[in-house]
Amino acid sequence: MDTSLIDKAAEILLKARHTVALTGAGISTESGVPDFRSPGGIWERYDPTIFFYDRFIAQPDFVWRQLLDMHRSGGLTIWSAEPNRGHDALAWMEAVGILKAIITQNIDNLHQKAGSEHVIEFHGNMLYVRCLDCACLYRYDEILDEIARHLPPRCDCGGVLKPDIIFFGEAIPPAALHESVEEADCCDVMLVIGTSAQIEPAASLPLIAKGMGSMMFHFMHIGKPDKRCHVIEINREPTPLTHEVSDFLIQGSAGEALQMIMERIQDLQGKAP
Ligand SMILES: [Zn+2]
DSSP: OOHHHHHHHHHHHHHOSSEEEEEOGGGTGGGTOOOTTSTTSHHHHSOGGGGBHHHHHHOHHHHHHHHHHHHHTTSOOTTTOOOOHHHHHHHHHHHTTSEEEEEEOOOSOHHHHHTOOOEEESSEEEEEEEETTTOOEEEGGGGHHHHHHSSSOBOTTSOBEEEEEOOBTOOOOHHHHHHHHHHHHHOSEEEEESOOOOSTTGGGHHHHHTTOOOSTTTTSOOOOTTOOOEEEEEESSOOTTTTTTOSEEEESOHHHHHHHHHHHHHHHTTOOO
């Protein structure tokens, strides 16, 4: 870990007016949550078509049975995962007023579990299920009895309940999209953590932060092109943003880097733990 970059990040964060974090699978790997796309990930063990929206609509009972099988066999460790030092450091940064929002591609609920309050979720949250008819939200564990009785589980209104995560072929929630673009537009520091940010809409957010605009959001308000914003990457490997969009890359474990940045900020504030 390059400690001079840790120091630099801490100094930038202390001077920032509005910092947002964009997080991906890399922040949760230390919590044992598998990266769906990596070797050994979920897609190598399960048929990805069970997460196609059209398939769910056509065969909700079949998809639910597969999900339950994943759950029971421990194939999804999301439900039992605990936040790690990276999630904790971001929750601390929000609590002391440094971080204003987290935009996450993760569905594991670990930012909320760590105590973060302003979390914008692109892909939903595995902890919840939603009624396809009335959009009523339930906690997954509240409907376990219902699931045991019959599949697919149903809402009080009779509608089919679907895991509240974005399936393939399903649109990103418009409110989350809109809010994340606003955050990217107004921030003066963006931390890009554990994501290669190659998939839209996440891919556009660092560009919007930098005032470089984005093809995807050409119809939306974009900040001034001369906007001064720091984009700091924390990732195990360089990404397409590195050297092109981001100011610098802190290469290594997200958990370790965020903990070191937090401790450096605490040193600078004269409040060492
Ligand atoms: Zn309903």
